Amino acid sequence: MINQYFHIQRHTRNFLRKKGGILDHILPHRCIVTGEITQSPTGLSPKAWGELNFISDPMCKSCGTPFSYQLSDTDLETEGQICLSCTEYPFSFARARAVLRYDDASKPMVLGFKHGDKTYMAVNLAEMMRQAGHQLLEDADLLIPVPLHWTRLLKRRFNQSMLLAKRLSFITGIACSSGVLKRIKATPVQGHLNTKARKKNVSHAFLVSPDREDEVRGKRIILVDDVFTSGSTANECAKTLLEAGAKQVDVLCVAKVVRD
Numbered sequence: 001m002i003n004q005y006f007h008i009q010r011h012t013r014n015f016l017r018k019k020g021g022i023l024d025h026i027l028p029h030r031c032i033v034t035g036e037i038t039q040s041p042t043g044l045s046p047k048a049w050g051e052l053n054f055i056s057d058p059m060c061k062s063c064g065t066p067f068s069y070q071l072s073d074t075d076l077e078t079e080g081q082i083c084l085s086c087t088e089y090p091f092s093f094a095r096a097r098a099v100l101r102y103d104d105a106s107k108p109m110v111l112g113f114k115h116g117d118k119t120y121m122a123v124n125l126a127e128m129m130r131q132a133g134h135q136l137l138e139d140a141d142l143l144i145p146v147p148l149h150w151t152r153l154l155k156r157r158f159n160q161s162m163l164l165a166k167r168l169s170f171i172t173g174i175a176c177s178s179g180v181l182k183r184i185k186a187t188p189v190q191g192h193l194n195t196k197a198r199k200k201n202v203s204h205a206f207l208v209s210p211d212r213e214d215e216v217r218g219k220r221i222i223l224v225d226d227v228f229t230s231g232s233t234a235n236e237c238a239k240t241l242l243e244a245g246a247k248q249v250d251v252l253c254v255a256k257v258v259r260d
């Protein structure tokens, strides 16, 4: 019911937007978490803003895991900026960044977007990603969404990562290439799998279309996804793109699982 209200409100607003600023008084923006009226471009009310756990520095410069302590000058000059896990098992992508911790506060919003047909949230989430990923976006030539296998796409009807990438492309002016990276293996849902099993699950699951390799060759690419869990999926995508000739691959997500 609330979902329908948001859809109707958004469609009506888009239709009437050209009619002038009075519209915001008739159909005010509502917070995507609490439903309160808000003017914020991120679509978050102060209450929601206070409850969500945003990821900020200091963090691992590779995987983006936040550190619970301040880095010393020595750390900043050495590998101290890289977390232990990335030191032992480096990812193929250069940098991963996420807006929020994936926790009890952010989960309803992320799942609502992914499974609840609240596709209008892409506007707000992409704006938050633009802010959290500004360093990555400054260096990027191309945005590529993490693809779904066609069977999953048929079932879900939309690829949530594609919606985010398209919106990010619209607000940043960076090109977005869809269909160039394909998921060729219908991998089972990874929710219950550990890191090792996730790696195996997505191994050789992706392919750059042979007739479109020139689109990625020499490019600095940002992979766009909703949730970064173990990094296995993003890593396999990055590996595939680098093998096809990409110059660098970064990862930008809405939320990241942070293990204490």
Ligand SMILES: [Zn+2]
Pocket (backbone or CB within 6 Å): 060, 061, 062, 063, 064, 065, 082, 083, 084, 085, 086, 087
């Ligand atoms: Zn790390």
